[in-house]
Amino acid sequence: xxxxxxHEIQAVLRLDGPERFRHFVKRVADxxxxxxxxxxxxxxxxxADGCQVFPxxxxxxxxxxxxxxxxAAYEARKIPxxxxxxxxxxxxxxxxxxxxVFPTPSGKGVTxxxxxxxxxLRKELENYE
Numbered sequence: 001x002x003x004x005x006x007h008e009i010q011a012v013l014r015l016d017g018p019e020r021f022r023h024f025v026k027r028v029a030d031x032x033x034x035x036x037x038x039x040x041x042x043x044x045x046x047x048a049d050g051c052q053v054f055p056x057x058x059x060x061x062x063x064x065x066x067x068x069x070x071x072a073a074y075e076a077r078k079i080p081x082x083x084x085x086x087x088x089x090x091x092x093x094x095x096x097x098x099x100x101v102f103p104t105p106s107g108k109g110v111t112x113x114x115x116x117x118x119x120x121l122r123k124e125l126e127n128y129e
Contacts, residue, residue: 002031004061012062013104020102021110021120027058029124032081035063037074045100047111053100054092055109056084065105085121089114 012023028034035057037043043066045053056079057063063076079088092099093114101117103109112120 004059009061009065013106017107017110020104021112024056024058024102025117025120025124028081028084029121029128031058034058034079034081034084035060035076036079037063037066037071038077039071039074043071043074044097045103047098047100047108051111052095052097053109053111054088054097055100055103057102062102066103081121085118089118 012020015023024034036055043055045055047053055066057066057076060076060078067074067076089099098111099114099117100109100111
């Protein structure tokens, strides 16, 4: 698992939502890990429609940026890609919770359906076979 440089962090945070989504999919497929925030349960947020959203990031450093305000006591926790695909995304689908792909401090993340995110990750993984 590689460390993300400050230069890369700043460049990626400036990308628009669809570009951050593509970056997330590639990075998570490369590293086999996604990241969330945890404190006696996973951090959740809401989208503009009031739907619950489970925020996910492609590297620890991006999750750490969000450890402020109501999430200050949370810690960045890794989610192995197999767990994301086989357990978390199906559970989110059952619960009506959207994955929040790569939210940034200045904006919301992309909120695909759990099946759409799983499909994008599986398609990217085909490039590694």
